Amino acid sequence: MLKLRTIRSRMTITYVLLVAAVMILTGLFVLNKLENYHLAMEKENLERAGGLLVPHVATYLHEGAGPQRLNAAAAQFAQQVNARVIVVDNNHVVLGDSRAGELVGTSLARFEVEEALKGRTGQSIQYSTLSRQQVLQVAIPLIDQDGQQGALFFATSLNPLYGMLAAVRHFFIFATLVAMALTAALGGLFAHHLGGPIKELTAAARRMAAGHFEQKIPVTSRDEIGELADQFNVMSSSLKEMKKRLTRFVADVSHELRTPLASIHVCLQSLQHYDMKPEERQEFLQDINQETQRLIYLVEDLLELTRREEVADKREHVALGKLIEEVLSTSIPRATRKELKLFKELPDDLPHFNISPEAFKRVLFNVLDNAIKFTPAGGWLKVSAAKGQENVCITVQDTGHGIPEEELPLIFERFYRVDQARSRDLGGSGLGLAICKEIMELYGGTITVESQEEKGSTFYLAFPLRHAVAEEQLKNVTSGYNIERENPPARASIP
Ligand SMILES: Nc1ncnc2c1ncn2[C@@H]1O[C@H](COP(=O)(O)OP(=O)(O)O)[C@@H](O)[C@H]1O
């Protein structure tokens, strides 16, 4: 059963109709041209032949020949040109008739004869009901040196011509039917080849919509459909990967939430069920407070993670130097509290960038926050910046615990902490550097690290200069920092 809604049937029907239309139009054109050409030929032949007969008939008339001689001459000529030949005088009276003198003596008052008697060629095509055929009639003037003597009338059957045209028509009809059948077969085959993979893609997409992302479509051709199947497979792989990452992320988040929640739960249970001295109670409440704070940090970081693209999109023309100064000024109190020395080395000619000031401050704040967190009291930190050939590099150096070499690539992963317990105690969620890396990548930049255990670490933030703003574009630059703007969350280390 042919379903009209399928591409296959639509394509096949379109092809078949197209072929039929082309064949029919060609057929009509060819038949028309053939008919016109042959009619013109027939008429011209009769006219030319008649022209040859005129002097003979004129001579007979001159000699005063009777109907019998004229009939015989007409009959002889009629055989040669395959037409009935009639001789009429100037009064339409038939003087001779090739068909055994049938009309001799009668008046042949026909339109064509009338034309011929006026000196012109008269012609017409008529359907003869008597002989049931189309007939071509031509009359030419019969003129000799004494002037017009009458007219010669010819009537010839068009049966052979129309017979030939009918044969051509039949051939066209047959050819059209064969062409339509072939087109239907070939079109159907082609559409089947096209429709097969599409059906397969549809089925796979349906399974994917139902949550089964691991779909693989065999790529059998190199055409557009093959390309579609190829891209479909790529999409399937990335969806599978995304699903895996999402599951892992949810598992990681749940794990991170569970530890402080479990501590809070234990503390609350103890407070509820045991009699305690006020100092002991205070200690438990302190623990609850600390774990709650940890949960708040975690949720804040999670929110930051989901909002990073939105934040990074709020681009402005900002002066990098001023932004760095701003982050430094918010970090100085904490560094001082931890008895850390903070040095800076910032050139005056740092360019302007078209970035989100909030996103930038988050990145630098996170890196600086880590440096402060992981450097023991008495150490020092140094923030410097330099403009290179291709980028501006901001360096944050510390004299802290350092990071084991094998763990260096891992610290940028979500929730990764070198020393789980210590980092957690310092209030870290393990999301800071992951957020930094993702923001830097959004700006086409990089964040890298060098570290030596027990000596210190150096983080490098490279911003590509191609995103810098040229001097002439700097008409409406914001000051780089706006007091009203939301500050990065300033976290005091948890004691
Ligand atoms: N300056 C640093 N010195 C030593 N270790 C660091 C430093 N910065 C980051 N780390 C390590 O990388 C881990 C990941 O950092 P981050 O993503 O910011 O998480 P956290 O929330 O713990 O700060 C930290 O837990 C720490 O172990």
Ligand SMILES: [Mg+2]
């Ligand atoms: Mg951090």
